[in-house]
Amino acid sequence: MTIPYNMAFACLDCRKSFKRQFNLSKECPSEMTCPNCAGIAHNFGRHFKAPKKTDSKQWKKIEFLFQHGFKFQKIRIGSGHHDVVNYPDTLEQAREFVVKYKNHAIS
Numbered sequence: 001m002t003i004p005y006n007m008a009f010a011c012l013d014c015r016k017s018f019k020r021q022f023n024l025s026k027e028c029p030s031e032m033t034c035p036n037c038a039g040i041a042h043n044f045g046r047h048f049k050a051p052k053k054t055d056s057k058q059w060k061k062i063e064f065l066f067q068h069g070f071k072f073q074k075i076r077i078g079s080g081h082h083d084v085v086n087y088p089d090t091l092e093q094a095r096e097f098v099v100k101y102k103n104h105a106i107s
């Protein structure tokens, strides 16, 4: 049985996000062509919530995290890896976050 699920893609140039439906049996691409500017929209996974287009502070934070290998993948720490780390709320927190969790970054 295949259950479709939504993946969020976001274009950092347009500051727009797009949902695409995939089946678990199918491999999900890490990027797609942005329907708005024909640039690259990156896969930010199932848990990504896009800020408002006008919220440039939040988009700067997302861009910063992305450049450091954090694409809203789940980061699990602790014994048994049951603790999920919350993503930072602000760019200031993100600067500490990328240092603290650099071992979890996706290259």
Ligand SMILES: [Zn+2]
Binding pocket: 011, 012, 013, 014, 015, 034, 035, 036, 037, 038, 039, 040
């Ligand atoms: Zn775009």
